[in-house]
Structure formats: C-alpha cells, structure tokens
Amino acid sequence: MQFVDLSSVSYIGADIIPEIINQNQEKYGQLNRRFMSLDITQDDLISADLLFCRDCLVHFSFADIQRTIINIKRNRVNYLLTTTFPNCELNEDIITGDWRLLNFTLPPFNFPPPLYLINEQCSEGNGEFQDKSLGLWLVESIP
Structure with a gap:
C-alpha cells in the first residue's frame, strides 16, 4: 500500500x-x-465505499469469517475487496491464526462471482499460489 x-x-x-x-x-x-x-470481527467499522481486506480472512476460522461478514454488513460498507484463490476447489476450516487457501465462491461462503478479480501475480511457493487474487464484491450481494 x-x-x-x-x-x-x-x-x-x-x-x-x-x-x-x-x-x-x-x-x-x-x-x-x-x-x-x-477487531474486524466485532468492533464498529467506519462506513466506507470500500473495505480492502488483504491477507486477513485466510487466517480466520469459518466462524470468525462469518462474524466478520456480519460486522461488515452491519457497518454499511459498500464493497469488499479481499484475498481469494479462484482455483481452490475446497475450503477447509482452521483455527484462527493458522492459514489456508480460500475460494469465497465455494461453500460455506457461496459468494456470487466477483465483480472484478485482480490476480496478484504471486510468486511464492514456486508458483503454487499463482491464482492468489483480490476479489471485489458488492457487500449487499454477499449471502
């Protein structure tokens, strides 16, 4: 940034x-x-056009991600731009603080296709994460 x-x-x-x-x-x-x-899962957020949430939710459990989404919706944020891995075929739950790939269009999240997808050209992991992207969603479209 x-x-x-x-x-x-x-x-x-x-x-x-x-x-x-x-x-x-x-x-x-x-x-x-x-x-x-x-704490993005519960603290009041400032109403905003865009919440840029890079490399955060991939460290949260499903429950903490759900709390975060509810909090974002409660705080009148218009768009969410967050890390997603579109080639990830299965979302796995973790303990908050660990890390894993997430594809927000898959269960348990079931987001619609992103309005825009920015591939970060990630070179970490010998190309293993080359689909790492920032996905843009209209918050009101997120289930």
Whole structure:
C-alpha cells in the first residue's frame, strides 16, 4: 500500500496489533491517512465505499469469517475487496491464526462471482499460489 497514490481518498488502515498500528502511523500517517487498532470481527467499522481486506480472512476460522461478514454488513460498507484463490476447489476450516487457501465462491461462503478479480501475480511457493487474487464484491450481494 505504500506505493499506492492515496492523495485523493481518505484511507484508514487497521490491525489488531497495536505495535503495527503505531509503526504505520509514524511511518505513513498523514492528514488523509491514519491507522487504528480494531477487531474486524466485532468492533464498529467506519462506513466506507470500500473495505480492502488483504491477507486477513485466510487466517480466520469459518466462524470468525462469518462474524466478520456480519460486522461488515452491519457497518454499511459498500464493497469488499479481499484475498481469494479462484482455483481452490475446497475450503477447509482452521483455527484462527493458522492459514489456508480460500475460494469465497465455494461453500460455506457461496459468494456470487466477483465483480472484478485482480490476480496478484504471486510468486511464492514456486508458483503454487499463482491464482492468489483480490476479489471485489458488492457487500449487499454477499449471502
């Protein structure tokens, strides 16, 4: 994100770890760019056009993802842009804090096809994750 031109938007970065928030605020904070500590599964979010949620939900259990989706809908966010792996054929549950691939168009999520899919050109894992993408969904279309 440090290379994205955010001069014409209001950007709020969030994390659950206060030390990361403090570092980001010191390094990248500006009038239109601030950072705050919050728990996306339950804390009040600021109403927004877009919630950019990269490399987060892949670390959550199904239950915590469901809590997060409910929270996003409750807080009047219009669009969700989040990490998804469209070639993943089966979503597996984990304990929050672990990691695995997720395809949000498959059960138990059953999102509609994304409005837009941005392949990240991921080169990690010797090409194993080359389908790693950011999927864009209208929040009201998410079941």
